[in-house]
Amino acid sequence: AAYLMLASPSIKRTTRRKRFTKAIARTGIVSDSVVPEAPGGEHDVRPPPGSILRMARALTGLPPTYGNRVELLTENDQAFRHIEEALAAAQSHIWAEYFIIQSDETGHRFLDLLAARARAGVQVRLLFDAVGSWRIDTARLAAIVAAGGQVEAFLPFNPLRRRWAVHLRNHRKMIVIDGKLGFTGGMNVGDEYSGRARNKGLRHYRDSHLAISGPAVGDLAQTFCEDWTFASGQALDCTPDPEPEPGSDYTVAIIPSGPDQQHNAHTLVTFTGISSAQERVYLTSPYFIPEASVMQALIGAAVRGVDVRVLVPETCDVAMVGPAGRAFFPDLAAAGVRIFEYRPSMLHAKTLVVDGEWGIVGSANWDIRSFRLNFE
Structure with missing residues (x-):
């Protein structure tokens, strides 16, 4: 009953607009009939018929890539230390996209780092879900913008407008740094994810996250570009795929999913x-x-x-x-x-x-x- 009560009349309209945005970002052509293939690279994997990777490519248009380094992050404090160090070392750009950014110590540190890198001349773009991050620190968002960064909310929630969606949330959690290093997985930004809540004896989460370097980061960047274009209306050019990591042979498929896909x-x-x-x-x-x-x-x-x-x-x-x-x-x-x-x-x-x-x-x-x- 709750789903029916809160269901948005604009779900089909919104998902269709998202499909158009994806098609334009990948091909420059408006299309609503096929999954547009992202620009290929020399490090793409050509999966054989019947394989799960073949299915992933067909559904997302993103070819799997080889030569990636993947680090599994299951210790929350270790994961956030890694993320914060990588943000502090960013030289070219930081693209961050999150469902939840809490207004707590971890959330404040994260936003302060983005503002600091923007002041240092790094291109900072932050995309957050308007419902999941409803408690985000708006003063710190303003500081990022004042420093030269850009901030966008995904599908802002406004029941007074005719077109709004309490569903269709951006549940992704990912960062792309300098087009070379990416983070994605289950961890949002907040004390319950970073280990700080555990240290205070409060409710905390056990989670899993990934640090990725190599060509797959290009597909994370592609996903961010499409979401940014949809949310902001500003076209964003993706950086070329990074080279394979020496001595690393992981094959990685980035699999974005959502209601904009004909087959989820x-x-x-x-x-x-x-x-x-x-x-x-x-x-x-x-x-x-x-x-x-x-x-x-x-x-x-x-x-x-x-x-x-x-x-x-x-x-x-x-x-x-x-x-x-x-x-x-x-x-x-x-x-x-x-x-x-x-x-x-x-x-x-x-x-x-x-x-x-x-x-x-x-x-x-x-x-x-x-x-x-x-x-x-």
């Missing part, structure tokens, strides 16, 4: 990955309310003898989500799915590992918002 990339990649698993499927999600198709994929994999494990928080920070998610447990358990609850803190990681061969670390949850409504 997050939904189809996870469904197909689970359905094609031969040995094991390990997934973590803070908000686990799977669609029927994904539910059947999990059950089907377990019945085939695949080791399927689901890790969720013991106590969810959204009160109604915990009981709603547990309603799916009996059918999953009856099929052989093993379900675990994480106790030390609020689990916020969104990950999937299939057969030990490939995995996903990202911003998307296993619920209707991430499957259908959010940009991930």
